[in-house]
Amino acid sequence: MAERWQVTVDRRVCIGSGLCAGTAPERFRLDAARQAHPVEPETEAADGVLAAAEGCPVEAIAITAAGSGAAVFPPEE
Numbered sequence: 001m002a003e004r005w006q007v008t009v010d011r012r013v014c015i016g017s018g019l020c021a022g023t024a025p026e027r028f029r030l031d032a033a034r035q036a037h038p039v040e041p042e043t044e045a046a047d048g049v050l051a052a053a054e055g056c057p058v059e060a061i062a063i064t065a066a067g068s069g070a071a072v073f074p075p076e077e
Contacts (some may be wrong), residue, residue: 007038015057023048
């Protein structure tokens with residue numbers, strides 16, 4: 001079974017740059033208020049999702065392993 005991730009966007013931090021939607025348009029959308037949100041809160045692990053999180057200029061995207069809750073991004077220090 002493929003690894004699954006829980007994806008969240010901190011809407012208090014999101015500045016609506018749209019980089020996530022540009023990087024992974026099948027995984028992220030901007031709403032009418034130009035706030036990002038994941039298309040599906042739980043998704044299969046995918047490079048595009050990770051690239052979108054890594055590319056967010058304000059680090060508003062968090063990814064955890066579904067089930068265990070272990071941090072995928074940002075990594076625990």
